[in-house]
Amino acid sequence: MHRTAITIPVILALVAGCQNARYQDPQGTALIVSLNKVDIQDFASAADAMVNSMVETGVLSKAAHQPALLGISKVENRTDTQFDTDELIKKIRVALLKGGRAQVTQQLTLGNVKEDPLGDQANQMKRFQDGTDRQPIELPDFTLSGKILFDRTKAGSTRQVAYIFQMSLVDTSNNRVVWEDEKTIVKQGNQNQVGF
Amino acid sequence: MTIRTLASHALGILLLSAGCNTTNTYTSTGKGGYTSVVTNGWLAYKATVDNVREGRLDDGTMKVQIDVRSDQLNPQRFNYLFEWYDAQGMKIDSATATWQNRFIKPQETITLGAVAPTRTCSRWVLKLSDEKQPFTPNN
Numbered sequence: 162m163h164r165t166a167i168t169i170p171v172i173l174a175l176v177a178g179c180q181n182a183r184y185q186d187p188q189g190t191a192l193i194v195s196l197n198k199v200d201i202q203d204f205a206s207a208a209d210a211m212v213n214s215m216v217e218t219g220v221l222s223k224a225a226h227q228p229a230l231l232g233i234s235k236v237e238n239r240t241d242t243q244f245d246t247d248e249l250i251k252k253i254r255v256a257l258l259k260g261g262r263a264q265v266t267q268q269l270t271l272g273n274v275k276e277d278p279l280g281d282q283a284n285q286m287k288r289f290q291d292g293t294d295r296q297p298i299e300l301p302d303f304t305l306s307g308k309i310l311f312d313r314t315k316a317g318s319t320r321q322v323a324y325i326f327q328m329s330l331v332d333t334s335n336n337r338v339v340w341e342d343e344k345t346i347v348k349q350g351n352q353n354q355v356g357f
Numbered sequence: 358m359t360i361r362t363l364a365s366h367a368l369g370i371l372l373l374s375a376g377c378n379t380t381n382t383y384t385s386t387g388k389g390g391y392t393s394v395v396t397n398g399w400l401a402y403k404a405t406v407d408n409v410r411e412g413r414l415d416d417g418t419m420k421v422q423i424d425v426r427s428d429q430l431n432p433q434r435f436n437y438l439f440e441w442y443d444a445q446g447m448k449i450d451s452a453t454a455t456w457q458n459r460f461i462k463p464q465e466t467i468t469l470g471a472v473a474p475t476r477t478c479s480r481w482v483l484k485l486s487d488e489k490q491p492f493t494p495n496n
Contacts, residue, residue, distance in 0.1 A: 190436050190456045190486065202455050209453035213472040222416040255452035260475045356489040357436065357458045 195353045196320050198242045199309070202357075203346045207326040208252035210344040212260075220330060220339045221262045224302035229263040232301030232333070234271055240311040240324065249309070249326065268298045303339070304331045321349040383483040385411065385421070400487045403433040404459075407466060419473040421481050427461040434460055434488040439471040441478040449478050458488065 185191050192202050215221065221229040233254075236246040257263040267281050275281040288294040307328035314321050323345055330340040379396040383406045386392060391409050395401045408424040419441075427433055436456045441449045451474035461467055471481065 188438070188455045190458075190489065205453055205455035206457055209451075209455065209457075212453055213470070216418060216472050217414060217420065219415045222414075252453050256474060259450075259452060354489075357456075 191356045193353055193355055194348060194350075194357050196322055196348055196350060197353070199240065199244060199248075199324050199346075201248070203324060204248045205252060206346060207324075207344045208249055208256065211326065211328050211342055212253055212256045214342040215257075215328075215330065215340055216260070216262060218340050220332075221257070221303070225334075226264075226299075226302055228257075228261055229303060230299060230301045231257070231263045231265050232269050232304040233265060234304040234306035234331075236305075236307045236309075238309050240309055241313070246307075246309065249307075250305075253305070253328075263303075266299060266301050269300060301333055304333060305329070306331070318351050319349060320351065321347065323347045378487045381485045383409075383423070383485070385409070385481045387480050397487065400435060400485060403427045403429045404435040404437075404461060404485050406483070414472070417476045419478050419481070420471065422468050422470045423483055424466050424468055425461070425485075426466045427464060429461075430463050432460065432462055434458060436486045436488060437469055438484045438486075439469075440482040440484065441473050441475075442480040442482065443475075443477045444479045446480075449473075449475055456486070 187201060188205070192200060194200060194202075224230070231254075233250060236250055238244060238246050254263075254265055258265070267275055267277060267284070270276070285294070288296075305328065307326065310325040310327070312323040312325070326344045326346070328342055329338050331337065332339045378400075381397050381400055381404075382394045383391050384393075389409070389411050391406065393406065395405075404425050404427060406423055407426045410422045412420050412422075414420060421439075425437075436458050438454065438456045440454070441451065443449055454474075459467070459469070469483070473481070
C-alpha cells in the first residue's frame with residue numbers, strides 16, 4: 162500500500178516529463194503562452210487587429226495608386242526582449258498585399274537600405290536602358306511606422322506583462338497621420354504555460 | 358454559491374475531463390443569417406451567438422459583427438477564430454488569422470468583429486472553442 166502510494170506519483174511525474182517534440186498548428190490554441198516575451202500568436206493577433214482597423218477606415222482605397230503604394234518607415238522594438246519587428250510588419254504587409262490593398266515600394270526606403278538589392282539594381286538598369294531613368298520615381302502614397310512598448314508588473318507571485326503595439330499611417334501628399342491604432346495584449350500568471 | 362452555479366461547475370468538469378472540448382461552428386448563409394452546429398453544450402452555455410450584423414466597406418469588403426452571450430454566473434474564457442470563403446466556397450487564407458482568447462463576464466453580451474481579408478469574400482465562419490482543457494497538456 163505504502164509502496165503503491167510512492168510509485169504512482171513517480172510514474173505520473175516521469176510520464177509528464179517525457180513529452181516528445183511534436184508539430185503544432187501556428188494558428189492553434191496549443192501554443193506556449195509566455196510571460197517573458199512576445200509570442201507568435203501575439204504578433205498575429207496584433208497584426209490582425211491593425212489590418213482590420215486600417216482596412217475599415219478605407220484610407221488605402223482612396224490612394225492615388227491602386228493598390229496603394231506603401232513605404233515602410235521606422236518600427237521600433239522598445240520591449241525588454243530582442244526580436245525582429247518583421248514578425249509583425251511582414252504579417253501586415255502580406256495581408257495587405259494578398260488582399261489587393263497595398264504594395265510596398267523599394268524606390269524609397271529608410272536609410273536607403275533595399276530589402277532586395279538585386280531587384281533594385283535590375284530596376285535601375287531597366288530604367289537606364291528604357292531611357293526613363295531621368296523621370297521622377299514613384300513615391301509611396303503612405304508610410305507605415307510604429308512602436309512596440311511593454312509594461313511589466315507583479316502582485317505577490319502573480320506576474321503581468323502588457324505589450325502595446327502602436328502603428329501610424331502618414332499620407333505623403335500632405336504629411337498628415339491619416340490612420341493610427343493601438344492594440345494591447347496583456348498576459349498574467351505565475352509561469353509560462355502550454356496552450357490557452 | 359447557488360445550486361445552479363455548483364451544477365454548472367460540476368457539468369463543466371465532467372465534460373472537460375471526458376475530453377469533450379469540441380468546436381461550435383456558426384456559418385453565414387450569405388443572406389445575412391447564419392446556421393449553427395453546436396456540439397459542445399458547456400461552451401454554448403458560456404458563449405452562444407445571439408445576433409449577427411453583416412455590412413460592406415466602401416470598397417466592397419465584407420465585414421461582420423457577432424454578438425456573443427454568456428449564460429454563466431461566473432466569468433469565463435473562450436477562444437474564437439474567423440474563417441472566410443469566396444462565392445465558390447473556396448477558403449481564403451488570411452496571413453493574420455489566429456485563434457484569439459476572450460474574457461466574458463457573467464451574463465454579458467460581447468461583440469466579436471472581423472473584416473474579410475479580400476474583397477472576394479462573401480461568407481464567414483465563426484469557430485468557438487473552449488479554453489485549454491485541464492489534464493491534457495497538449496490538447
